[in-house]
Amino acid sequence: MTGAGRPRLSTKKRPGDTAREEILDASAELFTTRGFTNTSTRVIADAVGLRQASLYHHFATKDDILDALLSGTVDAPLAVAQRIRDSGADASTQMYALAYFDAGQLAASTWNLGALYLLPELRSERFETFRDHRYTLMSLYAAIASDTLDQLDSERRSGTEDLPFRLVETVVNARADRENGRRDPTADAAGIAEAALRVLGWTGDVTALHRSAETLLEAVVGIVEDRRSLHST
């Protein structure tokens, strides 16, 4: 094996600007459609048109690929959640904005990577950093939910703060069922965000809340155009 520096065997087979991105895209497809255990690094290398040795130059193990993919689903919402929490906006606007952003990115990703969250393999120490980041995101959701309950003066029931995060992750299950042939309508990102507020006892004008959340997202990240185009599809 001549290894890392070797030129590509063939022309570009996958979306992505770099070999690393192509490897991630091919792995995401294979892991979500054939399963993580059923996919070898050899099959991934073949799908990208790389020698296995070149693949190992980018990722030493298959676990490293999985970690990069899963971290990609959590790191953007985590950064956005932290900025939203520091924004000083009112709690219900923060809650809607976070759920709307996160449900939108889970719905719009090329592959339904959230379907891998329940893999038993993720219990190993190798994935501790990913788990920590995901639990930090959950805690930010819970903190914003708790502030929203205070703002609404809703009755507190143990575990209610966990529900907005859980609702957002249902995008993953709805996508999986759609890919599996189910045709009934499912909630879009705005529908999920509205539901995240309702489970906290919120009732009110969702049009006004949606607008203030878009303004907040615009201030927090330059992504409102992406959100809008997502929402309109």
Added chain:
Amino acid sequence: MTGAGRPRLSTKKRPGDTAREEILDASAELFTTRGFTNTSTRVIADAVGLRQASLYHHFATKDDILDALLSGTVDAPLAVAQRIRDSGADASTQMYALAYFDAGQLAASTWNLGALYLLPELRSERFETFRDHRYTLMSLYAAIASDTLDQLDSERRSGTEDLPFRLVETVVNARADRENGRRDPTADAAGIAEAALRVLGWTGDVTALHRSAETLLEAVVGIVEDRRSLHST
């Protein structure tokens, strides 16, 4: 191999009154903790203390075991949902009762089998019957949700009817995270049922709704005592 009729190799190793139940229990543990692909029928046979040939007498393939386990998570709520729908009770009581029953059984099962719902293996024709039953259950949820929206005169947003079912399935994710070391509180079956109503725009006295749902479940199935003990844990 002398096959099917052969006596057990050892004394009983697993919970269950019959060899079939012990095979199902061991498989549920192995599939949810080590993964479906990572578990061979040989490992299952060893865990139960059976020869592989005897295992094949009960289940011809590993897929048959998975199908029996998954069907077990859907068939009881499906039967209950059909009786609830035919009960003539008011829609919000039906909705609460179904979500409460179903979230309770997902939370109380020995193994977190719902974590297997997103396996790519389930897309094959072998699991068409299971998928059909699960989609029928989803449709019953959606029909009861739609009646509840009518009753509440809530504004209709596409996909809202899908949310009560999705909320109930989040019990699976909350369990998986707890088994993975997360300590924050999560909603119990009653909290999930209340949230299932709130996403439909319901606001009101949850104590009265809980009581009428228990009465309905008592009429529909002789399981209210189980529900109560579930709720109190």
